[in-house]
Amino acid sequence: YMSIDDSACNLASLNLMRFVHADGEFDVARFARAVDVVFTAQEILVGFSDYPTPAITANARSHRQLGIGYANLGALLMQRGLAYDSNEGRAYAASITALMTGEAYAQSARLAAAVGPYEAYPKNKTAHDRVMEKHRAAAYRIIADLVPPTLLSAARQAWDDAVSLGKTAGYRNAQASVLAPTGTISFMMDCDTTGVEPDIALVKYKRLVGGGMLKLVNGTVPAALRRLGYTETAGSAITTYIEQQGTIEGAPGLKDEHLDVFDCAFKPQNGVRSISHMGHIKMMGAVQPFISGAISKTVNLPETATVDDVAEAYLEAWKHGVKAIAIYRDGSKKVQPLSVNADASNSKKVAESVVTVERIVEVNRPQRRRLPDTRDSLTHKFSIEGHEGYITVGKFDDGTPGELFVTMAKEGSTLSGMMDAFATSVSLLFQYGVPLSHLPPLPQCRGEDLHGSDAHERDHRRPPGAAGASRADRLDHSAAHHRELHHRESVPRTGDAAQLDTRCAAVSSLWVAHRAQRHLPQVRELRRNDRVLITP
Known part of the structure; x- marks a missing residue:
């Protein structure tokens, strides 16, 4: 940049x-x-x-x-x-x-x-x-x-x-153009080559993250052969040869003067030709006078390149007026995403090294704790402005919470989706061992009193509808009752387990329910006026 x-x-x-x-x-x-x-x-x-x-x-x-x-x-x-x-x-x-x-x-x-x-x-x-x-x-x-x-x-x-x-x-913009690598978007645009680059090879192999190799064949060759005057029959024979041999060198009927049209950045597995590093630098020098910024391009050097070769590449780039280059010597990385061969022994070595690294990293990965198919749970009923709802907390065998479900009557598809998404997020936190104390604190409401009631109002320390009772207070009271139920179940509570109770789960889910209910009138208006499409 x-x-x-x-x-x-x-x-x-x-x-x-x-x-x-x-x-x-x-x-x-x-x-x-x-x-x-x-x-x-x-x-x-x-x-x-x-x-x-x-x-x-x-x-x-x-x-x-x-x-x-x-x-x-x-x-x-x-x-x-x-x-x-x-x-x-x-x-x-x-x-x-x-x-x-x-x-x-x-x-x-x-x-x-x-x-x-x-x-x-x-x-x-x-x-x-x-x-x-x-x-x-x-x-x-x-x-x-x-x-x-x-x-x-x-x-x-x-x-x-x-x-x-x-x-x-004048001009609206201080800079207008650059040549980006387009590594990802070139695949989305179905390109054979990226940015200002030539092709890496007519036949190349992409190493997949999950294992295995993907063979990629250049799709521009048939059009190039037609442009050069080859018949469909001759062109078909040449493309078949490329797919089988991994190179165009030695293809039947191909004229020697056309070989350089198909030269690529890397030397093919069964060939000897490739674009020299000066070929890359000269191309950058040709287009640089028409680029506001710099060019993101790899200058490929063979595996045999020396320190002097690298120094020469930088010096020549400067002489050609190039603003920036990136030198890459073939084979300098243990694993590269694209290669010109699918050598089985080499792939095995690479796979072993990758697996080894993954195993080392895996030691410190968070492990998801799965709930048994049959588990105990607690369900708490609440009512806010006439809207009834239920919070269900599924428990692990040791009594700690492992999942959360929030169900509201008259919720509609939009609110239902919001509740499901929130409950799923909290459930995953439970199962990956995130303490409830690390969840975002309950927001404090001011001037937006929404007095609700539940079946256990008598157990709340503050009388129903008392002055100053806010949504947060109401949710806290509901959670307090949930905590009392938890105690009555005689769940062991020591160390971190004392933090992993259902209070925060109940409070957080109820808070989101209140916030969602507050926006329902605007949502309904938008849907009526066809101003926005809302789906679950």
Whole structure:
């Protein structure tokens, strides 16, 4: 994150492959429109978001940093028949990135014209405008012969608009774009590759947390083969070979000049080719001039990489104007989520190490204590403003509470769901050994007297309806009677068991029941007016 300290950045990423037509061409106008819509949504969220500290809140709202980005670049280049580590691939990626950020800043200027620039813009105007000019100049340095004219023209026009509109209205956002890793959302968007990355391998294996391996095959290869002129029959033979061998090297009918299109970050199990670390760095250097912030990208080094190789990677990244890189040497971690092979012996070693760690951790895990199928219980009846209810506490064999049920007459589906959820939560606390003294204290009610009654009113120390009796008092009295019943059952009560009685359970559940009853009129009104859908 390359912005001021104590600030925040709302992220969003677009799946580039969703803008590819059936004929394989990229829909420039549709992509630019998507950038406008998503960027506006990100901007709206700045004011509606909550931030962890006052300092971050102040800076986020005074600078309004955004981070629009994309995923699936590696798949897009492969689909077009462009090698990731090639001048053509880098120029195409630079043009896509220039269009995205240029359009984002143009939209930021339009928003500033409507609602004003970001609060800190006046004191940063000179510097901000100078950076915009540098972005635009970089767009005009992209080699035109390497990029489709429609794409490059749109990218340059976007920057022309961003600069001209910004001079008049300023900008709504101090930052517009970053390239995030998109590790999780790329799976949700059905991407073959993440962020600005190439594919790790055409065939890879994902190690599952619960054990076992999941085989993942790149789904972009058939489209790439069609783009390169292969027939359906030839393409089918090549993809079958990839699935069987784990590599495209040696595939029947594949031309040698097309091998680099399918190069990936890791060397395949049965192959020798991969993208060099300089290929990663050069790609980052190509797109960095069109990114407001930094690029989250892994620079992959082989297992044989030395200290000098790592030092060279950092130095070359600096020379290419890259703001930040993350070096990863293959095999440097004992367990990695993705690998290019499913070696049984290696998997067994990894599994054994993982199991060992889990067993060590498991010693200190809380253990859930299950109730017997048949158990004793106590049930207490109460009535509040004419609404009758019952609290049932199931007990362990030693007499300590193990579960809680709250039942109210005329409760309806909404209140029933609330009571069930609360009772389940308290029951789990009981079964995991959480002392009742650690539950939140009973809130004190002021000026909201709700005098109820129960079948054991005579046992309460305060007369029914006495002055000053609040909901909390009433609940406390009900719990007091429940405690007396507990004593009459002659339950052993020593040490912690003395704390684990039913008093707090009764008090807490009754309190929630009262709070829920208080809001029922508003709930009914919302349901009548169809202003909200409420389900159990």
